[in-house]
Amino acid sequence: MSYTNELRIALLAVQRASLLTKSVFHSKAKGTVDKNDKSPVTIGDFGAQALIIAALQKHFPDDEIVAEEEAAALREQPELGDTIWDIVRQTALSDDHAEKELGGAIASKESMLALLDKGNSAGGSKGRIWTIDPIDGTKGFLRGGQYAVCLGLMVDGDVKVGVLGCPNLPVDDQAPLTADIGSNQTSDGHGVLFSAVQGQGATSRPLTDGPLAQEKSISMRAVPSLAEATFCESVEAGHSAHGDQAQIAQKLGITKPSVRMDSQAKYGSIARGAGDIYLRLPVKATYQEKIWDHAAGDLIVREAGGEVTDIHGKRLDFSVGRTLANNKGVVAAPKASHGEVLSAVQEVLKAKL
Numbered sequence: 001m002s003y004t005n006e007l008r009i010a011l012l013a014v015q016r017a018s019l020l021t022k023s024v025f026h027s028k029a030k031g032t033v034d035k036n037d038k039s040p041v042t043i044g045d046f047g048a049q050a051l052i053i054a055a056l057q058k059h060f061p062d063d064e065i066v067a068e069e070e071a072a073a074l075r076e077q078p079e080l081g082d083t084i085w086d087i088v089r090q091t092a093l094s095d096d097h098a099e100k101e102l103g104g105a106i107a108s109k110e111s112m113l114a115l116l117d118k119g120n121s122a123g124g125s126k127g128r129i130w131t132i133d134p135i136d137g138t139k140g141f142l143r144g145g146q147y148a149v150c151l152g153l154m155v156d157g158d159v160k161v162g163v164l165g166c167p168n169l170p171v172d173d174q175a176p177l178t179a180d181i182g183s184n185q186t187s188d189g190h191g192v193l194f195s196a197v198q199g200q201g202a203t204s205r206p207l208t209d210g211p212l213a214q215e216k217s218i219s220m221r222a223v224p225s226l227a228e229a230t231f232c233e234s235v236e237a238g239h240s241a242h243g244d245q246a247q248i249a250q251k252l253g254i255t256k257p258s259v260r261m262d263s264q265a266k267y268g269s270i271a272r273g274a275g276d277i278y279l280r281l282p283v284k285a286t287y288q289e290k291i292w293d294h295a296a297g298d299l300i301v302r303e304a305g306g307e308v309t310d311i312h313g314k315r316l317d318f319s320v321g322r323t324l325a326n327n328k329g330v331v332a333a334p335k336a337s338h339g340e341v342l343s344a345v346q347e348v349l350k351a352k353l
């Protein structure tokens with residue numbers, strides 16, 4: 001399967017949703033609410049999810065969808081729903097042809113809420129299932145840092161297509177990776193769309209407001225020695241174990257300080273060789289990673305010549321539901337160095353027992 005149509009619709013859907021997130025990013029009122037697990041969600045997350053699902057429903061009405069957000073809070077707070085509806089209604093691709101291709105505007109606020117709830121699939125190992133993280137790195141989004149609009153297609157539990165929209169990453173694939181906990185950068189020279197199709201390699205292209213830009217093939221950097229490597233990790237200390245990660249870096253002889261940035265922008269950054277290693281060691285043993293936090297990034301890194309496993313060396317398993325219940329943590333590195341990185345991970349974790 002070449003997945004040409006799936007890739008095109010995914011790219012356009014992420015591009016349109018990214019437009020919406022950018023306008024929220026640059027406005028003061030982000031309509032932040034706390035979810036049951038105390039994590040934040042904004043009008044940008046809801047709006048982006050509704051727009052992506054609308055495009056998927058138009059083209060692939062029989063596919064299932066596992067998305068992070070749901071409409072319940074908006075039914076309880078109608079004014080918040082109205083604010084989101086306003087911005088969703090106003091967001092369209094400037095390329096009329098592409099906008100039509102995505103189905104144009106959503107019909108009403110009620111249909112927007114119904115679309116949001118279509119992301120409630122339980123996931124699993126059978127059939128075609130899309131997974132959406134409308135804003136990954138919501139905390140980064142709120143801080144003025146990195147975030148990503150993420151979409152992946154799984155077929156029988158295997159990721160076939162992945163797209164990441166990263167509005168705040170530099171367009172330049174070679175730009176050195178810098179720590180970015182939130183600098184509210186202007187959009188000049190920023191905005192990248194990463195994509196990959198299984199067996200077809202990974203690409204990046206500028207994330208424009210107009211027609212899709214020409215893509216370039218990307219690959220991970222060949223690191224002559226791990227001492228030269230750049231490793232990245234979450235900004236949030238609650239999302240991955242900074243202390244363990246520092247010890248692993250030290251074991252590997254890495255001298256550069258870690259690059260902390262939010263979201264799957266980390267996967268995109270190592271895939272294009274701006275960084276080399278992404279470590280996500282568990283903070284709480286009971287936490288299960290969500291499939292929408294990894295599906296697109298996992299495929300993009302592997303298609304760029306990387307290897308992605310959990311801390312036990314197992315491939316990420318997207319076939320067991322909405323979470324990566326069979327995995328703990330993430331270790332992503334160039335194929336040739338992954339074994340060495342994994343050994344350091346396991347030594348550090350063993351020493352803690």
Ligand SMILES: Nc1ncnc2c1ncn2[C@@H]1O[C@H](COP(=O)(O)O)[C@@H](OP(=O)(O)O)[C@H]1O
Nearest residue numbers: 135136137138139234235236238239262263287
């Ligand atoms: N205790 C935890 N351990 C690992 N990841 C967590 C976590 N609590 C929340 N997350 C996830 O971390 C993601 C952000 O990752 P990062 O820290 O790399 O930016 C969040 O995605 P959202 O921002 O989409 O909610 C959320 O799903």
Ligand SMILES: [Mg+2]
Nearest residue numbers: 039040068138
């Ligand atoms: Mg969230």
Ligand SMILES: [Mg+2]
Nearest residue numbers: 133136137293
């Ligand atoms: Mg996320």
Ligand SMILES: [Mg+2]
Nearest residue numbers: 068133135136
């Ligand atoms: Mg999210």
